[in-house]
Amino acid sequence: MMYVLLALYIIAAPFIVGALGILYGMVLKGIDRKLTARMQGRVGPPLRQPFYDVLKLLEKECIIPENAVKWLFNAAPLIALAASITTLLYLPIGPFPPLFSGNGDLIVILYLLEVPCLAILAGGFAAGSPYSTVGSQREMVLMISCEFPLAAAIIALAWKYSSIYPGLKAFSLTTFVNNPIWNNVGVLGFIGVGILLIVMLALSTSGLGRLPFDIAEAGTEISGGMLVEYTGRNLGILYINDAVRVVVFATLINAMFFPYKLSPLIANYVALPLAASLTIDFLFYLFKVFLIAFVTVTLMRVAFPRYRVDDVVKFYWGIAGLATLAALILIVMDTFFGW
């Protein structure tokens, strides 16, 4: 009996998490479009517009270009979506611990975050259109330039944890969630972690390929870049993947920097049953994800135009790289001098 339940749990949970990611991603997309419109003084589409878009895309004809590598071209959207949902399984969803965890899951997540980009990039090369080839090359440039700040930021935090809690697994997200980083640093460390947070927010914007870092899609320059040849069902899957990735990045930042829960605070005043506190924490998690997505997607999109390709590289290798190094030094100083 126990084993049957366990098997059911293992089979069902990924589907539930996947469905949650897709649904919430689409809702966030709707909110994002609405808020963008409001900030530009427009009325904006209804909140369920992304669902309409996807339903329409699924009805459309699916063109496969004659000179494309067909299997790769068709597989790329599916691989991208599968990888995005798999990443979500490694992340804690609000009060619920991640389905898969262990020592070093943070490194797995780092690599899983790259897989959808790589898949779409391969699809872009496979499409055999000059536009999509240019888009894929730009995506490669973007990925290479993001690599260093991302790795440095995560290593800085993990090093901090390994020095405070030698007994815990430093490269595990569970450690991050159970001991919020802000509670474990002094003033210098606080500044350092703040810088890392800003860098991570910028990184997630570029990881999502949104403005101002959407050089790989760049509608007005290379007319859709990597996605140029995708139509119908394939484009629909990519659209969903785009929505899920917002949830993935926001959940990652939420787990790394804001793993706080609301229920202990309320439990001081009223006694909460388990179900109620889980619900409150879950809703609070959804709210935090919305806030992070608002900053990384909506605000950035409204506030900034697109960078040039070389400016993106300069930004990540120059400003962001230096900022992460400075944050690393601040955190090291914090640990040694205990300020």
Add this chain to the structure above:
Amino acid sequence: MVETEKKVMARKLGRLVRAVWIFNWFNSCGCTELLPVVSSRYDMERFGLIIVDNPKHADCLIITGYQTIKSIKRVVRIYNQMPDPKVVMALGSCPITGGMYWDSYNTIKRLSDYIPVHMYVPGCPPRPEAVFQAVGLLVEHVRKLKEEVSRK
């Protein structure tokens, strides 16, 4: 059997008309014809219409203004690249009769001689309201089709 097919058709139409992605092609003063519709005053996104960047993502090709003899070849290529189902909307009086270029040596006079045009929106240039009316007619048409199907 035929009935269910019609129902499926109606559902498909209903889905298609809720999110219309537009590719805009112009090479003339026609470019001014669609811009106000996108801007915040008229805001076509509230009806689910957005401008996309390439014809392969589009459902609706909007040809604004006259086409020259050279550019009409590109129009035909763009039309052929679009995935089915697709509609073509022609804005302005130039695609209908040649407009103020009626005696020009290098513009085409009637767009429907070259590609199937589903709707003409007259005006020089047409007001944004006229564009919305055109889209409204399209939606209305689909709604009527659906009603007919459900009544049978």
